[in-house]
Amino acid sequence: MSHHLPPLWKFHGGVHLEKCANLTHTQIVPAALPEKLTVPLSQHLGEPATPIVQVGDKVLKGQVIAQCLECSEDTVTARIHAPTSGVITGIAALPVPHPSALSAPCIIIEPDGKEQWITLNPVKTCVNLTSEELRRTIAQSGIVGLGGAGFPSHLKINPGDIQTLILNGAECEPYITCDDCLMRERAEQVVIGTRILAHALGGVKRCIIAIEDNKPEAIAAIKAVLDSDDGKYQISTEQLDVISVPARYPMGGERQLIRVLTGHALPRSNLPRDFGIVVHNVGTAAAIYQAVKIGKPLISRVVTITGDGVNTRQNMEVLLGTPMSDLLAQCDVKTDVSGLIMGGPMMGLALPSASLPIIKTTNCLIASAQTAIDTVTPAMPCIRCGACEQVCPAELLPQQLYWYAKANDFDKVQRYNLFECIECGCCAYVCPSQIPLVQYYRYAKAAVRTRDAEKLQAERARERFEFRSFRLEREKAERKARHQQKRNALKKPVAGAKNVVTDKQAAIAAAQARVKAKKAAKPDKTDD
Amino acid sequence: MFVALMVAGGLALSFGLILGYASVRFRVEGNPVVDQLDELLPQTQCGKCTYPGCRPYAEAIVNEDAPINLCSPGGESTMLNIAQLLDREPLPMDEVVQEEKHRLAVINEDLCIGCTLCIQACPVDAILGASKLMHTVIAQECTGCELCLPPCPVDCIDMVEVPMTPSSWSWPSPEQSPNLINGTSVEESTTS
Numbered sequence: 001m002s003h004h005l006p007p008l009w010k011f012h013g014g015v016h017l018e019k020c021a022n023l024t025h026t027q028i029v030p031a032a033l034p035e036k037l038t039v040p041l042s043q044h045l046g047e048p049a050t051p052i053v054q055v056g057d058k059v060l061k062g063q064v065i066a067q068c069l070e071c072s073e074d075t076v077t078a079r080i081h082a083p084t085s086g087v088i089t090g091i092a093a094l095p096v097p098h099p100s101a102l103s104a105p106c107i108i109i110e111p112d113g114k115e116q117w118i119t120l121n122p123v124k125t126c127v128n129l130t131s132e133e134l135r136r137t138i139a140q141s142g143i144v145g146l147g148g149a150g151f152p153s154h155l156k157i158n159p160g161d162i163q164t165l166i167l168n169g170a171e172c173e174p175y176i177t178c179d180d181c182l183m184r185e186r187a188e189q190v191v192i193g194t195r196i197l198a199h200a201l202g203g204v205k206r207c208i209i210a211i212e213d214n215k216p217e218a219i220a221a222i223k224a225v226l227d228s229d230d231g232k233y234q235i236s237t238e239q240l241d242v243i244s245v246p247a248r249y250p251m252g253g254e255r256q257l258i259r260v261l262t263g264h265a266l267p268r269s270n271l272p273r274d275f276g277i278v279v280h281n282v283g284t285a286a287a288i289y290q291a292v293k294i295g296k297p298l299i300s301r302v303v304t305i306t307g308d309g310v311n312t313r314q315n316m317e318v319l320l321g322t323p324m325s326d327l328l329a330q331c332d333v334k335t336d337v338s339g340l341i342m343g344g345p346m347m348g349l350a351l352p353s354a355s356l357p358i359i360k361t362t363n364c365l366i367a368s369a370q371t372a373i374d375t376v377t378p379a380m381p382c383i384r385c386g387a388c389e390q391v392c393p394a395e396l397l398p399q400q401l402y403w404y405a406k407a408n409d410f411d412k413v414q415r416y417n418l419f420e421c422i423e424c425g426c427c428a429y430v431c432p433s434q435i436p437l438v439q440y441y442r443y444a445k446a447a448v449r450t451r452d453a454e455k456l457q458a459e460r461a462r463e464r465f466e467f468r469s470f471r472l473e474r475e476k477a478e479r480k481a482r483h484q485q486k487r488n489a490l491k492k493p494v495a496g497a498k499n500v501v502t503d504k505q506a507a508i509a510a511a512q513a514r515v516k517a518k519k520a521a522k523p524d525k526t527d528d
Numbered sequence: 529m530f531v532a533l534m535v536a537g538g539l540a541l542s543f544g545l546i547l548g549y550a551s552v553r554f555r556v557e558g559n560p561v562v563d564q565l566d567e568l569l570p571q572t573q574c575g576k577c578t579y580p581g582c583r584p585y586a587e588a589i590v591n592e593d594a595p596i597n598l599c600s601p602g603g604e605s606t607m608l609n610i611a612q613l614l615d616r617e618p619l620p621m622d623e624v625v626q627e628e629k630h631r632l633a634v635i636n637e638d639l640c641i642g643c644t645l646c647i648q649a650c651p652v653d654a655i656l657g658a659s660k661l662m663h664t665v666i667a668q669e670c671t672g673c674e675l676c677l678p679p680c681p682v683d684c685i686d687m688v689e690v691p692m693t694p695s696s697w698s699w700p701s702p703e704q705s706p707n708l709i710n711g712t713s714v715e716e717s718t719t720s
Binding site for chain 1: 571651
């Protein structure tokens with residue numbers, strides 16, 4: 001690994017954040033089996049899955065319990081598996097971790113404690129598998145991007161046009177350490193998962209595992225695996241590098257990472273794929289290793305439980321569907337916890353209660369004690385200092401966007417490229433007036449989407465109304481034409497009476513002739 | 529003098545020809561203002577404006593000087609948009625229309641007798657069915673205009689609110705909603 005690495009680039013803006021709340025345990029601890037698992041049917045982007053089990057069914061650990069029916073291979077959706085063996089006790093709408101705090105359909109499983117697996121079909125040698133087969137295996141294992149967005153991973157395996165595979169181990173938000181711990185403890189899984197991905201993508205020239213420079217242990221662990229394996233796990237001829245990137249928020253943003261590693265500044269209209277790049281999270285790579293090499297579908301993930309509301313801050317291997325309150329209890333939660341955030345402090349989601357389940361995209365839970373919340377001051381007026389523009393990694397004008405979003409001027413927000421905003425929260429973080437800028441952008445984005453959808457609906461309604469009017473006109477004209485024809489038919493005898501009479505007489509004569517012929521023919525036949 | 533007259537006359541003639549040709553060549557079909565107005569209207573085709581659809585109402589505003597405050601599904605925002613487009617004075621809305629939730633017609637299948645009256649009433653052909661066979665509403669196409677309600681002889685059509693799901697939910701404005709992240713409401717100061 002002594003070859004020369006190309007220099008790194010820089011992205012605009014960003015902020016330097018201190019690594020907060022050191023862990024009390026650095027090892028990944030398996031969480032206890034809860035009394036009840038609530039598995040939401042939509043833990044990923046795209047179409048929710050449909051249950052294929054019924055209440056009362058017994059399921060095995062790893063059994064498919066929900067999948068999108070009537071979906072093609074390219075539909076954005078993911079399968080859901082039973083996280084443990086047990087009985088389905090209900091399929092109902094229950095609160096899920098979502099900003100709306102609304103309920104969504106979930107499958108409730110009561111574990112039997114036996115942890116009985118389905119028959120696992122591990123793949124010994126991946127070389128023999130085509131990328132199509134690997135893609136199917138990954139799709140069947142229900143793997144989605146574990147970095148936070150939850151985009152189904154198999155859809156990012158498009159062989160042929162990818163030259164660079166980037167493994168995102170940047171994990172730039174403070175507090176979150178699940179990827180860091182995963183890379184330290186399961187470096188081999190990450191490396192093999194990366195190799196499998198590279199093989200599935202076919203034609204990848206370069207693999208990069210990008211890790212922020214504040215995680216030296218993780219970098220060392222991955223490098224150790226790469227040095228010791230000596231290409232043992234190498235499937236194809238790609239070159240695999242570990243690159244340490246500067247710790248600057250939001251380094252873990254897909255586009256920011258691509259910018260730093262390759263120099264490409266991707267506009268929103270382009271996917272990384274258009275530049276021959278694809279980015280996967282390191283946790284996803286480990287999940288792909290589990291799915292292919294061991295045969296286990298995605299039924300658990302590593303979650304960081306931290307914040308000053310818990311006495312034991314640690315990373316836990318958690319079954320999907322485990323109630324958050326169970327985890328907090330296992331982490332020695334303090335009594336005065338007032339807020340719970342899913343995700344990091346910058347982009348995380350404040351949760352209304354701790355009874356919600358862990359889902360595929362839950363990377364971190366931050367429990368905050370009473371004191372931290374009380375210090376929040378109300379927003380002050382914007383003083384146009386421009387600090388937000390200095391830190392925006394998407395190179396937008398957050399202040400202008402704020403004014404236009406506030407004034408509901410949705411044409412202007414689009415002209416100022418609102419949809420390039422990655423909602424990283426840098427602008428709100430540096431805002432001296434503490435304006436909740438990201439919320440304005442989220443609101444404006446939602447309003448624009450709603451407006452566009454309504455426009456589309458109105459357009460369809462107009463088309464249908466116009467077609468109906470046209471149809472009614474046409475029917476009227478047709479009816480008129482029919483009446484005219486009938487009237488003409490009645491009129492005809494008067495005009496050419498003779499003609500008609502002769503026609504009729506001819507017809508009668510012909511019929512009589514036919515009958516005669518028949519009669520003449522019949523006796524002959526009976527005689528024979 | 530004569531030359532000047534000839535030049536002026538020649539110019540007049542040639543410009544006249546150009547204009548005459550242009551008026552034939554670049555002829556505008558229909559009234560573009562009606563199209564623009566139709567674009568602003570919500571296309572529910574509900575007839576609450578007393579005209580038989582959105583386009584007829586747009587035509588009436590342009591040709592018959594109909595009042596611009598008749599569209600109740602569009603509400604005040606639509607009226608203001610029309611006022612801006614036509615440079616007319618905004619009028620108060622007749623009835624106070626709240627931001628109504630989107631509602632859909634749903635046929636109670638146990639009661640439907642298959643009379644086809646609602647099919648004929650639907651302005652966007654969103655009801656499917658045949659004589660003496662059960663009818664059903666195509667949910668994606670229903671505009672919620674309620675025109676199918678009065679003709680039904682057995683009162684089997686209900687307007688049902690579309691329930692909010694996490695996928696149909698959208699972020700509220702921080703101006704009017706409690707701050708979700710901080711758990712406190714955003715208090716904008718009133719200084720201008």
